[in-house]
Amino acid sequence: MSRFKVIFMLVMLSIAATGCNGKTRGFDFYVSDYLVLSNGDQGSAEIADYLHHHLSKRIGKKEDLRVERSDTYKAMGERSTIYVELVPDLKFDYEIRNEPQRLSLYIKDKSTAKWMTYMLIDHMANYHQGIAVADLPPSYIDFSSAAVNFPFAYREPHLLPNMDADYSGVLATNAIDRDWGIWGHNMKQIFVEGVPAAALAVVDGKRSTDQYCFSSRATFDAVCHFIADQHGEGDRDPKKFMIAPDDNDRVCTCATCIRLGNTTTSATGAVTDLLNRLGNKFPKHTFFTLAYRTTSNAPKVTMAPNTGVFVSTIDLPKSDQLDLKRKEVQRFTGMLQAWKQQCPQLYIWDYISNFDDYLSPFPVLSRVQAQLPFFIEQGVTGAFQNGSGYDYSPFDDVKTYVLAALMMNPNVSIQDLVERFYKRFYPKTGTLLASYYLELEKNSAAKGKNIAIYTPFRDAITTYLDRDRFVKIYRDIQEKEAVAQGEEKRKIGILLTAWSYSYLQVSYHQGFSGTHFVPAGPHTFKFDAPLDQALLRLGTFPQYAELTKYKESDGELSVYQKEWEQWKITGLHKGVPVTLRVSSTITGEELEQASLLNDQMLGFASDFNQGWFLTGQAITVLVDRTGSPAPKQELRMRFLINEHHRMLPPESVAIFKNDVLVATWTKERYRVQGHIASLEQSVVMDSNDKLQIRIKKNTKINNSVIACDEIQLL
Numbered sequence: 001m002s003r004f005k006v007i008f009m010l011v012m013l014s015i016a017a018t019g020c021n022g023k024t025r026g027f028d029f030y031v032s033d034y035l036v037l038s039n040g041d042q043g044s045a046e047i048a049d050y051l052h053h054h055l056s057k058r059i060g061k062k063e064d065l066r067v068e069r070s071d072t073y074k075a076m077g078e079r080s081t082i083y084v085e086l087v088p089d090l091k092f093d094y095e096i097r098n099e100p101q102r103l104s105l106y107i108k109d110k111s112t113a114k115w116m117t118y119m120l121i122d123h124m125a126n127y128h129q130g131i132a133v134a135d136l137p138p139s140y141i142d143f144s145s146a147a148v149n150f151p152f153a154y155r156e157p158h159l160l161p162n163m164d165a166d167y168s169g170v171l172a173t174n175a176i177d178r179d180w181g182i183w184g185h186n187m188k189q190i191f192v193e194g195v196p197a198a199a200l201a202v203v204d205g206k207r208s209t210d211q212y213c214f215s216s217r218a219t220f221d222a223v224c225h226f227i228a229d230q231h232g233e234g235d236r237d238p239k240k241f242m243i244a245p246d247d248n249d250r251v252c253t254c255a256t257c258i259r260l261g262n263t264t265t266s267a268t269g270a271v272t273d274l275l276n277r278l279g280n281k282f283p284k285h286t287f288f289t290l291a292y293r294t295t296s297n298a299p300k301v302t303m304a305p306n307t308g309v310f311v312s313t314i315d316l317p318k319s320d321q322l323d324l325k326r327k328e329v330q331r332f333t334g335m336l337q338a339w340k341q342q343c344p345q346l347y348i349w350d351y352i353s354n355f356d357d358y359l360s361p362f363p364v365l366s367r368v369q370a371q372l373p374f375f376i377e378q379g380v381t382g383a384f385q386n387g388s389g390y391d392y393s394p395f396d397d398v399k400t401y402v403l404a405a406l407m408m409n410p411n412v413s414i415q416d417l418v419e420r421f422y423k424r425f426y427p428k429t430g431t432l433l434a435s436y437y438l439e440l441e442k443n444s445a446a447k448g449k450n451i452a453i454y455t456p457f458r459d460a461i462t463t464y465l466d467r468d469r470f471v472k473i474y475r476d477i478q479e480k481e482a483v484a485q486g487e488e489k490r491k492i493g494i495l496l497t498a499w500s501y502s503y504l505q506v507s508y509h510q511g512f513s514g515t516h517f518v519p520a521g522p523h524t525f526k527f528d529a530p531l532d533q534a535l536l537r538l539g540t541f542p543q544y545a546e547l548t549k550y551k552e553s554d555g556e557l558s559v560y561q562k563e564w565e566q567w568k569i570t571g572l573h574k575g576v577p578v579t580l581r582v583s584s585t586i587t588g589e590e591l592e593q594a595s596l597l598n599d600q601m602l603g604f605a606s607d608f609n610q611g612w613f614l615t616g617q618a619i620t621v622l623v624d625r626t627g628s629p630a631p632k633q634e635l636r637m638r639f640l641i642n643e644h645h646r647m648l649p650p651e652s653v654a655i656f657k658n659d660v661l662v663a664t665w666t667k668e669r670y671r672v673q674g675h676i677a678s679l680e681q682s683v684v685m686d687s688n689d690k691l692q693i694r695i696k697k698n699t700k701i702n703n704s705v706i707a708c709d710e711i712q713l714l
Helices: 042-056 110-125 165-171 217-231 255-260 268-281 327-342 365-377 396-408 414-425 430-447 457-463 467-483 486-513 529-538 557-570 594-598
Strands: 033-037 066-070 080-086 094-099 102-107 146-148 154-158 180-182 200-203 206-212 240-242 286-291 307-312 346-351 382-386 517-519 524-527 578-584 613-615 619-625 630-640 652-657 660-666 671-673 676-685 691-696 706-713
Touching: 033 042, 042 066, 042 080, 042 110, 080 110, 102 110, 110 165, 154 396, 165 396, 180 217, 217 268, 255 268, 268 286, 268 307, 307 327, 307 382, 327 346, 346 365, 365 382, 365 396, 365 414, 365 430, 382 396, 396 414, 414 430, 414 486, 430 467, 457 486, 467 486, 486 517, 486 529, 486 557, 524 529, 524 557, 529 557, 578 594, 578 706, 594 613, 594 706, 619 706, 652 676, 660 676, 691 706
Parallel strands: 033 066, 033 080, 080 102, 154 382, 180 240, 240 286, 286 307, 307 346, 346 382
Antiparallel strands: 094 102, 094 146, 200 206, 517 524, 578 619, 613 706, 619 691, 630 676, 630 706, 652 660, 652 691, 671 676
């Protein structure tokens, strides 16, 4: 048995008697007369009432099915009984006893009871076609006798469908908006009247407005006041609170923080001390921090019983197979175990979206299923699956459903759940969509590659996304759109609008080797009809409130659309064919992705992943002409300016022809328009001439980046 085999508590409690014909005798779901029964205590009666009410209202008028409700055992008679009982001290999350004429459900909490209610209603609909379940996620338990402990006490797929409080209740998932008083890197929200100086971190001897002092009395008082004012003591509605530094590497090194264990690179000492103090003051609330960046190191002190940690998987390979000998895996395992020694609740902060591209297909379910057993074996008891959150992403509905099931039972069949989900919610297009998505998952798993959570489109099409297959499913769904109705039609509408972005991306990355740019003059090109149609479709995105971004940061669809619209107005210009050799000026090593500099596709000023060659070192570019000679050409180069990501115009650009210096451009001479710095230099090149360009990176900051999209001869 694999050492990653899920240690999943599934204990069969009773085996129904078997007759001589070999058929199992248990609860008969085909009967038409049911009694919903509880023991009469308040909690049990409430969940029994809930089951009775929601089952009854879903029974169609033509269905010969009667369901009554009682807390009196005398009412049972010979009728089939569904007995429900809320048992807060149950050893399991739920227990099912399936016996002739009696289905007993023992449930630990009301959240699980709500989930089981809808699982049962959907299961009963398999036997009674008149029960309306078209809006319910398909059930994935069969209600045979069993006792089950969920491997994860905290389960959150951070995707748009899970933001619906009713739906997350049906799936029994956690949700930020419902469960948390403070979440993520969001300490600023507690300082209602502004952050006092005493609560700011001391960095290099000065107060920093970018980070907090977690040992400060001002910080402690502000958190306490916020909790008491907004959430009380937690008697009726206990909450969770995330106490984490802002997302940077600054650490407070005041005398108190240093005494608590802070160093110039680690804030764990002061942060966990604050968690312990808060845990002691508010024993009914729960306090978490993040094992991430400056709080990656585990504390040296034992943490309070109502505290916990989310350990980020940011550096863990995102592949189906984890190699335990890889240093990244060993480092992550060591971090988990170090926190486990001191912290009572060990959760993971995992990642399930491509944060550089929310809208193109992205396989993740097979990887999550493959890695969950590893986390369970390490002692992890909660999982936050960080995805596109409040923004739409294709397949987010089926992913939410399957992820919720996987975090309850990692052994469920992804294929079965995906197919049944699409059959129910996409009657016209479901077969196509299920087949495509499962194919995407299967191919990704078969390749076994690490699929980074920040994957530009140009990398996606070399790792997991088949361009031709995507174009086919895009066109197939377009053909089906007209026959879809109701909610399916709306879902297909937003899907195709989102995928029009991906179709444009395919066209861009095919460039002039594809068919979408057609001649409009000697050196100019225009869009073909399918590309025009995709751009028009993308322009309808304002119809969908949830569809505004195509990536996590600086990803406004309106800006992306304008980049294409501008191209449509100006047309595309193709330069003289050249071959380039790009190398480090210092080491002479050839650099990858140099083809971006001569693919004739200008980069987008709004997105450094769209057509820009990026390097953090000075480079030398050798240019050879491949076309027929011309008496005079113009050399054009463009550089992206994005100071947030350290992309600055080069310090200088020196141009040599046959080893003779022709021109030197310094940053003062560039023509700057918005976020683009460009230069134009007239050169005369015969067929045997060699052009060399030496580009020095900006010296304003030590780690500046050169971002260049094209080196063109026109």
